Amino acid sequence: MLMFRVAVTVAAVCMAMAYDDVRSLRAVRNYDARLPCGFGKIFLDGPDAYVLWLKDDEKFLYRFPNEDTWQKTLNPNNIYGTSCVGSHCYDDTSLFLPQVTDKDEGKYRCRVHYQGSSSVDYVIDLKIVDPTGVPRVYNEKGEQITTPYIGPLTLGSNITLVCEVVVSQAPTTVLWYRNGIVVKRVSTDTPGILREHVVISEARRDELDAQYQCTASNADVTEPFSATVVVKMYLPPLKVEIRLNNNFDFEVGQPRVVDCVVIGCVPTPTINWYLGGTLVKSTAHKELHDGNYTVSSLTLTASIQDNLRQLSCRVHNAYLQTIYEDNVTLHVGYRPRCTFTKEQTVGIVNGEAETIMCLVESAPAPVQFTWVFPDSRILYTSATRVNGRKNQYCSSLTWIPQNEDLGLLYCRAVNMYGEQRLPCVYSLTLGGTPQPPNCDVEGSDDKKKIVCQKGWDGGRTQTVHLEVLTLDGVVVHNTTDPCGNFSIPAMDQNVTATVYSSNVRGKSAESTIDLNSVISADSTPASNSKAGFSWGSFVFVTSSAGAVLAACIGFCLCCRLLWRKPGSTVEMDRQRGDGLFHREPDVTRDERPASTTINVHQHATCQNVRPVQYKLPDVQDGTLRCNIITQADSWSSKCTPHTKYGCHRTGSTLTTQEMYV
Structure with a gap:
């Protein structure tokens, strides 16, 4: 049945051949050729539509669409058209002829058998010609370009490309392409050497990697011969950002x-x-x-x-x-950090206005300070720059304490880099009178020196007092010193000394010192120059000092237990300063605002900077001003000479003055 249908189709083609137009096409000898069916892509109108290729109206070559069995049976040695060869894609209805020879000359018929309309025939008269020469590319100096690229060029440079083709059989056409678009075309009808050039004038950036291709062809169904060069360039940056x-x-x-x-x-x-x-x-x-x-x-x-x-x-x-x-x-900074690391003990009294100063290092300045009370209530205060200190800012909080405020008070500052990671911590404990000082006596009979180590100040600035009394209780010498360092000249009578501390809340217990029991190590008794010292005096001094030391330790422990908040395990720092700024309260207990959540940026930790300790004198009223006081020897038993800049109250006016100790 199949053979019958093919025979009928061939007979019909033969009958219509005399009425068809014939196209004359050329193919290059020994190169592949592809014959098109019609003058454009063929569209089949149904599943029963198909395309037949015949040669000389006798030999059946190709059918599309086809089955593998038909291809093997009818044309076991033929190569049929495919959709793509390399980077070129073709119509599957075209006829592919590999490496054509003179035997492939002749007439080829493509018959399109439509399902819903009459069949259409396309006839091609194929001629075989000799190949033309392969193009060569030269520069304007006549030097052949043998590399696949030219340049590198710079912006604004000029170059001329010359394509040369040896024409062996006319007619021949030479084309110049730039990135696949024809920019020059020339044809010749006589054999010889054909040259055509293209000029790159004032090269711009778009010439980078531009592909220039020269093609030469004297056939219609064979791929042309070509030579291609790519433009390379040196280009400065358009933008650096x-x-x-x-x-x-x-x-x-x-x-x-x-x-x-x-x-x-x-x-x-x-x-x-x-x-x-x-x-x-x-x-x-x-x-x-x-x-x-x-x-x-x-x-x-x-x-x-x-x-x-x-x-x-x-x-x-x-x-x-x-x-x-x-x-x-660059703008480099860090989030705020506290200038001290230990808890600061603050003595408060129920109903008595209290002011606490929070000092931080910050770059840039904090936008606000946040205070968190032991009962989780929150207050906000603004920041003030510290005079004479780079990147240091302070803020004060004044309020009327109540008994439930006892515990830990936290101060945190926040700036554009985020909130302070480790807060400044204040241990709020019951305040009152200061602890008695612990004093040592040095010197000789001619001059004695008393050096006192101050105890906790009870929450206010303290002063150490020294009274020298005779055995009858008459005061012969009375002096005060903020550091607790005293010098007593020699006296003709037996005397004792009484030492105590005081603040605005009262005075501490008194300590008595027997000045007559102190003997200098440099003094020599007149009655016994060989002994060097009296064993009785040594035993007396030793036992007296031990008794005084035991009494002081016991008194300190008792005060420590009394002033500690019940249930608290935090160690109070007794080595704090001489006091804090005080002024009229900002808010009362009932005026505290509710808690507010602050959103901050989360960044890495800041570098550690050595904290600067500060002291704030006692002030009851007037205007508040931040100043730094350089602490000497951490307020140890010796107060070395130094200059302090602080705030002092004169009547109702707060003034700043310079003090030399």
């Missing part, structure tokens, strides 16, 4: 990745980073090249010394002389 998304703020100690993006630089440039004019080394640095982009990533951990320094990304093209760069100014 440090990308920080307008966020130039770096937190101290927090690593951050910074990108430098270079656009349009050819070849790949060298990128260096500079901070404050110094080449950045020993840091994570990587580069990414993606076509027209080069990205250098720098992991930068800034210090406070880098604040307001310029970060530069410098780009250097090895083939160009100019250095290209981008600069940004």
